[in-house]
Amino acid sequence: MKAGLRFLNAMSSFGLSAVLVSGAGTLATPTLAEAAVIGSVQVFGAQRAGEEAVRSNLTIRPNVSFSDRDVDESVKKLYATGYFSDVSIVVSGSALVVTVKENELINQVVFNGNRKIKDDKLQGIVKSQPLAPYDTAMIKADVERIKEAYSAIGRSDIQISSQTASVGQGRVNIAFVIDEGERTxxxxxxxxxxxxxxxxxxxxxxxxxxxxxxxxxxxxxxxxxxxxxxxxxxxxxxxxxxxxxxxxxxxxxxxxxxxxxxxxxxxxxxEGERYQYGDIDIGSTVPDIRADDLKGQLETKKGDIYDARQVQSTMDAISQRVSAAGYPFARVRPRGNRNLENHTIGVSYMIDQGERAYVERIDVRGNTRTRDYVIRREFDFSEGDAFNQSMISRAKKRLEALGFFSSVNITTAQGSASDRVVIIVDLEDQATGSFGIGVGYSGDDGIVLEASVEEKNFLGRGQYIRVAAGAGDDDARTYNISFTEPYFLGYRLAAGFDLFKTQTSSDDYYTYNEHGVTLRLIAPITDDLATTFRYTYKQITYDEDGAYGDDGVAYTSDDEMSTPYIAMIEHGTYVQSSISQTLTYNTLDSQMMPREGFYATATQEFAGLGGDSNFYKLSARARYYHTLSTEADLVGSLALGAGHLFSTDGEDLNVFDQFTIGRQIRGFKTSGIGPRTVDDGDPLGGTTYFTASAEMSAPLPGVPEDFGLRAAVFADAGTLYGNRVDGLGDTIEGTSMSWRASVGVGLTWDSPFGSIRIDYAEPILKESFDEVQQFRFSMSNPF
Known part of the structure; x- marks a missing residue:
């Protein structure tokens, strides 16, 4: 019964009234409002909870004065435990008598009718759990939680009811009966x-x-x-x-x-009107900061189409430059001068001292998988540092670039003082793993299949891991394991390693095995520019798998033992030990489907730190993306590549030291062009190459754009020539600078199974000994 607080039987010897408390309400007389004292506490009805558990939730103690407020607080605390359906407190003589009625305990929670969401996930959603007290309010809240979970998968018309069944000894089973309905x-x-x-x-x-x-x-x-x-x-x-x-x-x-x-x-x-930039200038009220010195930071140019990204990037660049000059609180504010007649916006970037404000704390919310420290380390400041709005913009850009989150929103709030700011980071995790399949046809290996598993946010730590395996005809096998820690030793340095192994054979004459390890260290220079250092150690083994001469040199066939095969390579093990350095410049607006931006790499590699290879390589590749028509979503891209190889000891080079290309020129096999043996056509690689490519893509006509289908047309060209392998004589062809070219069409599908691309290329310029590959298929699936 819930009857409130009542006072019974005045006890004049103690100067207070007997008290009965039942339910959550309280009725107090002026007599009890005065301080009172009891000598003992008696508990009845606490069979499962135990008397001590009840006493521990009372604010009233023997021999300590109390009032009606303490009685009311004790009742609330006992109800808050969830274990009692009724509570009464009686002051009788010198004793406080507490009588409780215990709630039933939940014995089991089951779900009936659910198919789209499994039991284990629903168990994690509801708060009602076995051995917890049965609470009707909690059951109702659990029904709403289940409805929200189904709404998140597109089932808004779901119907849910709850049923209970007593199993004796104060225990009850709960069943949530679910009618999932149809997808909304x-x-x-x-x-x-x-x-x-x-x-x-x-x-x-x-x-x-x-x-x-x-x-x-x-x-x-x-x-x-x-x-x-x-x-x-x-x-x-x-x-x-x-x-x-x-x-x-x-x-x-x-x-x-x-x-x-x-x-x-x-x-x-x-939509409003479309605007171009008008006059662009910079103003400064900060001592020692001259506007003319900052004009190199401007990304907005008069006559260009207005772009909010360029305005923000310019603000960030100016702010960073001014902060580095010793003004961390300086503020950069753009002021627009709109001309309604010719639809231009002049922008003035005004620099002033700004108000002194400090970061009180950074609150991270919404990340269910990614760990807090992975998010916090993308900020250039921490609690107690000077607050600068441009630093917030840079942090947001970095968090978005990680690819871990479907949405990133950073706001600020007033801290505990006028000069304190609270940074609030709201995020939503997204799938960061992928399962990839690549299929192609390559040289003597025939059909080649590669499967890979990749995770960019391993265990929510921001680490990258990839495992791949490939197979083809003639016992061709490849294995790769890669791992990257993006913040090595707590610094913004990405360190990692690659383990690799390759096995292949050629016409039963030899078996080629290669295995090794690469150690990597990547250091950012600016937000768009980074450098990578690598050390690679690998062993290359040519095992006897057919006919060899007395000196161990492989020959072309059993019948003809006079022509040296594969450039006089003797069976045995070779070691290659090299270091390399790569500069990477990346301004792409999207890594998955770029529409604007520039991506370029330049690499130098030196081999000669022990081992059997001594060379110096230079290579570079750049691709530029630009939207040709925003309305049609027509995107064009141009790419250029080049490489050259030198011998550093004046001696000839090994076959495995030289360049091989083919994937950069669609329509040809991986090693389909360049120098090769005359008799068997085995690729030898070259010392110099040039490539060029042009592509244009757009959504597939007649198909809704959100279906994810895009068509592409492309043209590729390139050449691979030169050879520094000893002992070949007139047994080699393709060493001249002969250009190859191809044209083709492609189809990409951002499908539910992943990103799928199919290319068909037709060589229009090739040599008679080149090997072609007209079809290429690849697939990558996020999970």
Missing amino acids: KIADIKFVGNNAYGDRRLKAVIQTKESSPLSFLTRKDVYSENKLRADEEALQKFYYNHGYPDFRVISTNAVLDEAGNKYDITFTVD
């Missing part, structure tokens, strides 16, 4: 007010997608209020970055058709 689909997404870009293009910008036959795999058609808010932000960012600074989302309406169990979503937008 998104039938249509449309835009109102868009003129510059069509619905098809804008649908590619947002995360929410219309339902399709494969939506049950992608889950991109799941309705979510949070996703819609993220979609609004994505649309705003897209327009801001393409010349529309006045863009705004007027409204977003999602209408549920209950009969069809599907949503229709409408984004109503106001």
